[in-house]
Amino acid sequence: MIIAVFFLRVILVVQLLFYKFSISNLIGGFYDIQWKKDQNACTFHYNSGINFIDCIEECLRRKRCVSVNYSRSKLFCEINELASYLSCPLVQSVEADDFIFSEKSSWDSRIVGDCSSNPCNFNEICVSVNGIKGFTCGMSDCGLPPSFFNADLKSKNEQVGSKITYNYNYKGDQNPFGVNNDEVHFQMLCQDGNWEFISNASSSPCQYPGLFTSVIEMTLGITSFLVPRVFKHGEEWLVIQRRCNGQVPFNRSWQEYKYGFGHLETEFWIGNEIIHQLSINGYETLGVEVYADHLLNAGYYRYFSEYEFKVDSEVRNYRAQFNFLTGNLSDSLTYFNGMNFSTWDKDNDNHTTANCAANHHGGWWFGSCHPANLNGLYGVHQTVGLSWWVDRGIWIYPTHTMLMMKKNSHNI
Structure with a gap:
């Protein structure tokens, strides 16, 4: 399993190096990466100091995530949810020179190992257990903002x-x-x-x-x-x-x-x-x-x-x-x-x-x-x-x- 995951990560790196503005679906489904794009509504989680592949993994480990925005120069990852709430209107991706935008549905989820099937709850993050087969679920995201009677x-x-x-x-x-x-x-x-x-x-x-x-x-x-x-x-x-x-x-x-x-x-x-x-x-x-x-x-x-x-x-x-x-x-x-x-x-x-x-x-x-x-x-x-x-x-x-x-x- 660990070797297979490593191989899939290498394939994605190669694709990113050889296809600057469009990525074809060579194996496993790493495609639909939009360069110089950013969907800036619907972001519910951030990570800084990580590479693009890790940004993809952060999304794949969350059932709630549907896409990511990634800044190459700032090593900054934005994780997006469905456009279904007041604070998250339905929008298209917009021009943003420093960002990459891509949807979760186009990725090979096998790079997150046993978390590939999204086994955790909506507001949890799935974490693979090192060295053995299995995973754990931890609270990560708060879910939709609370609604109050008053x-x-x-x-x-x-x-x-x-x-x-x-x-x-x-x-x-x-x-x-x-x-x-x-x-x-x-x-x-x-x-x-x-x-x-x-x-x-x-x-x-x-x-x-x-x-x-x-x-x-x-x-x-x-x-x-x-x-x-x-x-x-x-x-x-x-x-x-x-x-x-x-x-x-x-x-x-x-x-x-x-x-x-x-x-x-x-x-x-x-x-x-x-x-x-x-x-x-x-x-x-x-x-x-x-x-x-x-x-x-x-x-x-x-x-x-x-x-x-x-x-x-x-x-x-x-x-x-x-x-x-x-x-x-x-x-x-x-x-x-x-x-x-x-x-x-x-x-x-x-x-x-x-x-x-x-x-x-x-x-x-x-x-x-x-x-x-x-x-x-x-x-x-x-x-x-x-x-x-x-x-x-x-x-x-x-x-x-x-x-x-x-x-x-x-x-x-």
Whole structure:
């Protein structure tokens, strides 16, 4: 096997030396090499410092690869995939003096030995085992860029090296900070076979002392989305709402509350559809954390309480169930048990004359109307703003809020 592979490599070198602008199919299928051509869309992997034959092998070892571009002067190899995605339009090869372009289908795959039949998965690379018959499969490529329920893929960054990044914008409010709508909100980086989240927040993130925060990708059923994760007392919580600086308005339409809006690094609503999916997949505990002035003027104070929490589907207007469990924050959410979600353009509250969502400047599970308004106006010390009823005639007006969900122990 090793001798045969070596022989095939020699044949290819001879062909390259004797046929400068066209290669005929003398043996085994080494042909269709287009000189001074480069197909510059669809590249998903790079290698530098290798010769053309090694570039061909890099492609043959990947089921995902369909062609290569190779720079002779820079010893630079570009590996291309099928033209089947937003960032990879159908294009023809273009003039490029320093490049060679060739398609995988024209090559003799026997030069990669036992990897010739593409035995590995779509995003893996096949590596022959030295000295013996066989192969191993290793993770190499990340596959198609992730798709998210609450974000749109905008563009692709190609850079020299093995790293590729895709640019995304959050759905809903695409311009919460008064910046250009084309601003990249975050990126997904393909590195070593895995997608990594990179934030491009355009303003300072909300700070919560003592909590480690990261953004993760989740998949529930066929729905994939990004969500911030925090660890509190050793437990994992997924953040579904955050207020901290008033930069994102929360008086939104039904559709915006359905799909979510804002910026995951600052203020946002994750989306009622995602909240529903979380609640039917075992995330049945709601954590409510607010920062507000202490009632006894003892300075800034942190309140936290937990509730049993479920949210129905849109067919039932995202009807919610709240049941107080524990905490140092007064129970003001049980009032909303069994209430439908309301927005200014879809009034589902129990008030006979008023539109609670419109009057209190945010969507919520209003009754008639509320003892807690965590989606109201920021910085307004009235019940139309961020507010929480504590006792008869006593309210607190938070400067920071965070709603988060975790799995019950029996669902883990």
